[in-house]
Amino acid sequence: MKPAPFAYARATTLAEVFDLLETHGDSARLLAGGQSLVAALNLRLASPSVLLDINGVAALRGISFADGRLRIGALTRHAELGADPLVAQHAPLLAQAVPHIAHAAIRNRGTIGGSLALADPAAELPACILALEAVLVLASREGERRVAARDFFQGLYQTALRGDEVLAAVEIASQADVPCTLQELARRHGDYAIVGLAAQSARGALRLAWFGVGATPLRTPRAEAALAAGDVAGAQAALAGELDPPEDLHGPPALRLHLARVLLGRAAAALKGH
Amino acid sequence: MKLDLSLTVNGEAISARVEPRMHLVDFLREVLDLTGSHAGCEHGVCGACSILVNGEMVRGCLMLAVQAEGAEVWTVEGLTESGAIAALQEAFVARNALQCGYCTPGMLVAAATLLKANPSPTREEIREGISGNYCRCTGYHAIVDAIEEVSRA
Amino acid sequence: MNELSSVDRPNSYIGRSVPRPNAKRLVAGRGQYVDDLRLPRMVHVAFLRSPHAHARILSIDSAAARAAPGVVRVVTGAEMAEVCTPWVGVLHHLKGLKSAPQHALAVDRACWQGEPVVAVVARTRAEAEDAVGLVEVAWGELPATVDMEAALAEGTPVIHPALGDNLAFMREHVGGEPDACFADAESVVVQATFHTGRHTGVCLEGRAILADYNPAEGRLTAYHSNQAPHMMQTVFAKHLGLREGDVRVICRDVGGSYGIKVHVYPDEMATAALSKILGRPVKFSADRMEGMVSDIHARDHRIAARAAVTKDGVITAMEIDDLTGIGPYSVYPRTSAVEGNQVVNLCGGPYALRGYKARTTVVFQNKTPTCQYRAVGHPIATTVTEGLVDLAAEAIGMDPAELRRRNLLADDVYPFKNHANLSFEGLSHQACLTKLLAMMDYEALKAERDALRAKGVYRGIGIASFIELTNPSPFMYGIGGARISAMDGATVRLDPDGSVAIASGVTEQGQGTEAMLAQIVAGAVGVDIARVRVTTGDTETTPYGGGTWASRGAGIGGEAALQAGHALREQILVIAGAMLQAAPEALDVRGGAVVDRATGAERLPLEELGRIVYFRGDTLPKDLPRELVATRHYTPKDYPFAFTNGAQASYLEVDVETGFVTLLKHWCVEDCGTVINPMLVDEQIRGGVVQGLGGALLEHCVYSPEGQLLSGSLADYLLPMSGEMPDIQVAHVETPTKESALGAKGAGEAGTAGAPAAVQNAINDALRPFGARVFAQPFTPARILTALGKI
Numbered sequence A: 001m002k003p004a005p006f007a008y009a010r011a012t013t014l015a016e017v018f019d020l021l022e023t024h025g026d027s028a029r030l031l032a033g034g035q036s037l038v039a040a041l042n043l044r045l046a047s048p049s050v051l052l053d054i055n056g057v058a059a060l061r062g063i064s065f066a067d068g069r070l071r072i073g074a075l076t077r078h079a080e081l082g083a084d085p086l087v088a089q090h091a092p093l094l095a096q097a098v099p100h101i102a103h104a105a106i107r108n109r110g111t112i113g114g115s116l117a118l119a120d121p122a123a124e125l126p127a128c129i130l131a132l133e134a135v136l137v138l139a140s141r142e143g144e145r146r147v148a149a150r151d152f153f154q155g156l157y158q159t160a161l162r163g164d165e166v167l168a169a170v171e172i173a174s175q176a177d178v179p180c181t182l183q184e185l186a187r188r189h190g191d192y193a194i195v196g197l198a199a200q201s202a203r204g205a206l207r208l209a210w211f212g213v214g215a216t217p218l219r220t221p222r223a224e225a226a227l228a229a230g231d232v233a234g235a236q237a238a239l240a241g242e243l244d245p246p247e248d249l250h251g252p253p254a255l256r257l258h259l260a261r262v263l264l265g266r267a268a269a270a271l272k273g274h
Numbered sequence B: 001m002k003l004d005l006s007l008t009v010n011g012e013a014i015s016a017r018v019e020p021r022m023h024l025v026d027f028l029r030e031v032l033d034l035t036g037s038h039a040g041c042e043h044g045v046c047g048a049c050s051i052l053v054n055g056e057m058v059r060g061c062l063m064l065a066v067q068a069e070g071a072e073v074w075t076v077e078g079l080t081e082s083g084a085i086a087a088l089q090e091a092f093v094a095r096n097a098l099q100c101g102y103c104t105p106g107m108l109v110a111a112a113t114l115l116k117a118n119p120s121p122t123r124e125e126i127r128e129g130i131s132g133n134y135c136r137c138t139g140y141h142a143i144v145d146a147i148e149e150v151s152r153a
Numbered sequence C: 001m002n003e004l005s006s007v008d009r010p011n012s013y014i015g016r017s018v019p020r021p022n023a024k025r026l027v028a029g030r031g032q033y034v035d036d037l038r039l040p041r042m043v044h045v046a047f048l049r050s051p052h053a054h055a056r057i058l059s060i061d062s063a064a065a066r067a068a069p070g071v072v073r074v075v076t077g078a079e080m081a082e083v084c085t086p087w088v089g090v091l092h093h094l095k096g097l098k099s100a101p102q103h104a105l106a107v108d109r110a111c112w113q114g115e116p117v118v119a120v121v122a123r124t125r126a127e128a129e130d131a132v133g134l135v136e137v138a139w140g141e142l143p144a145t146v147d148m149e150a151a152l153a154e155g156t157p158v159i160h161p162a163l164g165d166n167l168a169f170m171r172e173h174v175g176g177e178p179d180a181c182f183a184d185a186e187s188v189v190v191q192a193t194f195h196t197g198r199h200t201g202v203c204l205e206g207r208a209i210l211a212d213y214n215p216a217e218g219r220l221t222a223y224h225s226n227q228a229p230h231m232m233q234t235v236f237a238k239h240l241g242l243r244e245g246d247v248r249v250i251c252r253d254v255g256g257s258y259g260i261k262v263h264v265y266p267d268e269m270a271t272a273a274l275s276k277i278l279g280r281p282v283k284f285s286a287d288r289m290e291g292m293v294s295d296i297h298a299r300d301h302r303i304a305a306r307a308a309v310t311k312d313g314v315i316t317a318m319e320i321d322d323l324t325g326i327g328p329y330s331v332y333p334r335t336s337a338v339e340g341n342q343v344v345n346l347c348g349g350p351y352a353l354r355g356y357k358a359r360t361t362v363v364f365q366n367k368t369p370t371c372q373y374r375a376v377g378h379p380i381a382t383t384v385t386e387g388l389v390d391l392a393a394e395a396i397g398m399d400p401a402e403l404r405r406r407n408l409l410a411d412d413v414y415p416f417k418n419h420a421n422l423s424f425e426g427l428s429h430q431a432c433l434t435k436l437l438a439m440m441d442y443e444a445l446k447a448e449r450d451a452l453r454a455k456g457v458y459r460g461i462g463i464a465s466f467i468e469l470t471n472p473s474p475f476m477y478g479i480g481g482a483r484i485s486a487m488d489g490a491t492v493r494l495d496p497d498g499s500v501a502i503a504s505g506v507t508e509q510g511q512g513t514e515a516m517l518a519q520i521v522a523g524a525v526g527v528d529i530a531r532v533r534v535t536t537g538d539t540e541t542t543p544y545g546g547g548t549w550a551s552r553g554a555g556i557g558g559e560a561a562l563q564a565g566h567a568l569r570e571q572i573l574v575i576a577g578a579m580l581q582a583a584p585e586a587l588d589v590r591g592g593a594v595v596d597r598a599t600g601a602e603r604l605p606l607e608e609l610g611r612i613v614y615f616r617g618d619t620l621p622k623d624l625p626r627e628l629v630a631t632r633h634y635t636p637k638d639y640p641f642a643f644t645n646g647a648q649a650s651y652l653e654v655d656v657e658t659g660f661v662t663l664l665k666h667w668c669v670e671d672c673g674t675v676i677n678p679m680l681v682d683e684q685i686r687g688g689v690v691q692g693l694g695g696a697l698l699e700h701c702v703y704s705p706e707g708q709l710l711s712g713s714l715a716d717y718l719l720p721m722s723g724e725m726p727d728i729q730v731a732h733v734e735t736p737t738k739e740s741a742l743g744a745k746g747a748g749e750a751g752t753a754g755a756p757a758a759v760q761n762a763i764n765d766a767l768r769p770f771g772a773r774v775f776a777q778p779f780t781p782a783r784i785l786t787a788l789g790k791i
Helices: A014-027 A037-042 A078-083 A085-090 A092-100 A104-109 A112-118 A124-131 A221-228 A232-242 A253-273 B024-031 B076-082 B086-094 B104-117 B123-129 B141-152 C023-027 C077-081 C125-132 C178-183 C229-240 C266-278 C288-294 C338-346 C378-396 C400-407 C429-440 C442-454 C513-525 C553-580 C606-615 C678-697 C750-770 C781-787
Strands: A007-010 A028-031 A050-053 A063-066 A069-073 A135-140 A143-148 A153-155 A166-173 A180-185 A195-202 A205-211 B003-009 B012-018 B050-053 B056-059 B072-074 C043-049 C055-061 C071-076 C116-122 C136-141 C167-176 C187-196 C208-214 C219-224 C247-250 C282-285 C301-310 C315-325 C355-363 C458-470 C488-494 C500-504 C532-536 C587-590 C593-596 C602-605 C629-634 C642-654 C661-671 C728-732
Touching: A014 A028, A014 A050, A014 A166, A028 A037, A063 A085, A069 A085, A078 A092, A078 A104, A078 A112, A085 A092, A092 A124, A092 A180, A092 A195, A104 B056, A104 B104, A112 A124, A112 A166, A124 A180, A124 A195, A124 A205, A180 A253, A195 A253, A205 A221, A205 A253, A221 A232, A221 A253, A232 A253, A253 C781, B012 B024, B024 B050, B050 B104, B056 B104, B072 B076, B076 B104, B086 B104, B086 B141, B086 C023, B104 B123, B104 B141, B104 C023, B123 B141, B141 C678, C043 C125, C043 C266, C043 C288, C055 C116, C071 C077, C071 C125, C071 C266, C077 C116, C116 C125, C116 C266, C167 C178, C167 C338, C178 C187, C178 C301, C178 C315, C178 C355, C187 C378, C208 C266, C219 C229, C219 C266, C229 C247, C229 C266, C266 C282, C301 C338, C301 C378, C315 C338, C315 C378, C338 C355, C338 C378, C338 C458, C378 C400, C378 C458, C378 C750, C400 C429, C400 C458, C429 C442, C429 C458, C429 C642, C429 C661, C429 C728, C442 C458, C458 C750, C488 C513, C488 C553, C488 C606, C500 C513, C500 C553, C513 C532, C513 C553, C553 C587, C553 C593, C553 C602, C553 C606, C553 C629, C593 C606, C602 C606, C642 C750, C661 C678, C661 C750, C678 C728, C678 C750, C750 C781
Parallel strands: A007 A050, A028 A050, B003 B072, C043 C282, C219 C247, C315 C355, C500 C532, C661 C728
Antiparallel strands: A063 A069, A069 A166, A135 A143, A135 A166, A180 A195, A195 A205, B003 B012, B050 B056, B050 B072, C043 C116, C055 C136, C071 C116, C167 C355, C187 C301, C208 C219, C208 C282, C301 C315, C458 C642, C488 C500, C488 C629, C587 C593, C593 C602, C642 C661
16 A cells, blocks of 8 residues: 655745646645545555645745634644634634544644645535635635635535645634534544534524535535524425435435434534523 | 655654655654554554654654655654653553554554643543544553553652 | 462462563564564565456456566466465365365456455565556456355356355254244244344454565575464465475564454465565565455354243243355365354353254355454354343343343353253353442443433443353364364473573464463462563474464463473472472472472572573482473363353443444453453453444445445444443453363453443343334444434
């Protein structure tokens, strides 16, 4: 289980990243925390010809808050995300999610940018970003463009990122003092959830973002509306029409639909008790 | 293709040339003969390759050696010689918190990391703290006992 | 002073929780596992494995692989067959068992996904893997026989046409009068169909071998991660055309085994053969993904079972019908029929039945081969037996602990032969159950469960009594023609400095074998344990023996060491008697010195005796024997197996909304006879319990209908981790075997034997208010929710 050979280049500026992407095109992969990518390399599930290590790019680091918006650099590691006071204040949903992500050693290396760019549909952070209605900042030589989370996740491991782009940061409108909850059911500590729910209240409305139930993290607008109106049972019923979960080793689609309803009830209780 | 790599391992300055594809635990084992860290699954699940890089616990199989350029790496060999984990090692032996010993170097790193962050963990917190480290032999109970004993000392 | 018993002497470490002498090395990262070893000119092998469950090998083009950087040799099955002869995994005493010849590399046809087909040897493992990717095999896919239920059906492809059908083995057994019991109008009959999921061992150290054939000497040295070096010495010699004396197998530190590393694996045989072909050291270290499809699997059983119980609580009979799929070959040399055979032997074992009827049907299929894995057949038999007992208790409205108390064999009936023809020398079911119930405070726990149930919290208590087969005699394998030693030897030697060296045929994989041997010998000779050192796992330097499996290390290897230690002490006393002008009977060895037996007064330190014997023998009488080394062997003779017994309990909570199970606490009381080191035994039990809990709740080798392993990574094959495992309280009842002076029986498999049954019964107890039950392992949320009618 050794990776196929590849070349390796380190970038320290975004300009270098863009140069390298231009030179190597689709045969290159960006290496951030590497906690999914290096495993895929070891398993030879990925065999890029060159890895572009962006860990030294200072412009992709840091967490800041200005003008009511939290900006989280793409290279922010999960452990940093979980410990950051600005995140805890303005996007507590993310802080809640961090302890559910794998194990301490993984959280020390894995990055938010890597997680979002990989877009594993069972991962916590993509769903949180969706529930937070965050904006993803995509950088290329042409400059930055901003993509709403709902437009970013396009399919199984598919995102709006173009081959010449780097995910630079995530921007989130402050959710300070707004109730939120992260609920998930995983077989063991740190496992990907069978079903998970990131729920964020928002000025009388409610955003429910699900993970582990489809090809991408998903919002369920009808359930959101019902729950916002206080109709938990109605929201649970609505899920049947809004979720079409896959069958896998955990069980049939009905398992996930059932568990989603349970999580919805628990999320409603958690939000109420907030 | 091989790249130059300079780093500090167990306090010793190391220079080597490595293939980019070599992960850090293979580098430690194959190039430096530091065979205490083990490659148990090579996909980040078992924790047998847990080591310290710049003071933080990482999976040695999920980091390329070339990514450790300039880093300070500590493995069970160095942590033993420095005495940094002596209390844990003593408790592991005294309580038989190991059988085959294959998970033990990684388990010790996880335990030391846990106790650094939380010097007085509950048994549940200990179980959570080592939940990313697979042990097929012990049933975990004695490992939890040993860590608990050190936390109370 | 009264005469001291053999295990109750000064310096006796029997029954003491002494830390293991080898543990300090392991916590310092100074173990020597096979992958840690490196030899001059060593090369690495990687295997192209079949991607198909069943396919013809039409052609192999390895030109690109041969030309790849670092590649030393590419070998196909046909070439390999010229060096390494095939084997057939059958034993004569398992009547009717059949299997097909198996090669180190598949010839013409691959029969499971993961079967090694082409070997690529290169300078590094990475280069070998690169070149494996360049080998082009033209496959002709064949229909795969995957579902064991259909293996014998009309129209199902026969995997080995020469065998006629897919039936590997069948055995039926009837004892007593089961039919009359089931026909009894006054009895209630309960029944269920149980499924035990296919598991694998997942030793953290994958299988590994470093084979070093030296053509100048014509000798093979194999550094092997293995439990049975002498068995492998025979196997390598036989199939590589060498004399046994020209094969040396060395097992240093072994990173877990649990029965996984006691079988003959084609990739390991191929590695040894490649070393012979190349005349240089070849290392194979199975990575996790190839381990998942090539380590033996186990426990793929479906069991239809029923029991008859009278309304006043007498369990009169059990009947079981077991079906198991073992993959395409019976594994060599222990065979893959043993597990099913054990299910027939062990069901109903703890109980005083009037009738017993059992059948196992063992079939071939195109999946990874199965074979003996920790607690062979026991967790299956216990799950079935104890599941039936709980059903019986529910059917007649009796407390399950009370029903067990009434039906478990009484502690004073021994020796006893049951209706499965098992002979029990001495068991303690009643004492173990009594101790278990006290330890868990059964009545208080029931009250707590009932109080919480009223609040909508669903907790369950599950109990499981069990028997465990240990200390096997030649009746296990030798009688069937396998060269697997049931006897083990120990050599104990006094060196001039007064230290004692032991060499033993049993092996260490972390159980504490070496600690156990040191404890026994320190006491038997009369020295401090710090002066004892132990060598195991080397066919060249240890007495011939079977190794460590089937919970035989302490009971057999330990007894040999005890006898050798006694013999050495007698030798010391004869010499000391001559030196001290005293009768040997008036002397003893204690604390590393010869002492006056009556007063304990020190007469002669052993280092002084050693100095005189080794360096100044001229001062001793000419005719005085000077042997300070003794070898003794031991094999059980009175009973085919030393059965042990015990009882376990699980307390858990089922979230009836999600189907998730939270383990709260687990208890085990077991009787392995003389407990040599309670700390080591307790953690053996706990480790075994967790292996059982893993199987009950998490672990499962799931296959697609095409025969592809779907849970082939550790992300999908869910192992028990610390976060979900409970604290496990262990206690003992001691009924020493009278066959040996030591009195030790095995303890290695008791935990695994009983844990799944306890969990199954606890879950069904928790679900009882809903009338829901689960009998298919692993007990997943999906299965529990299905039983609850929620999905």
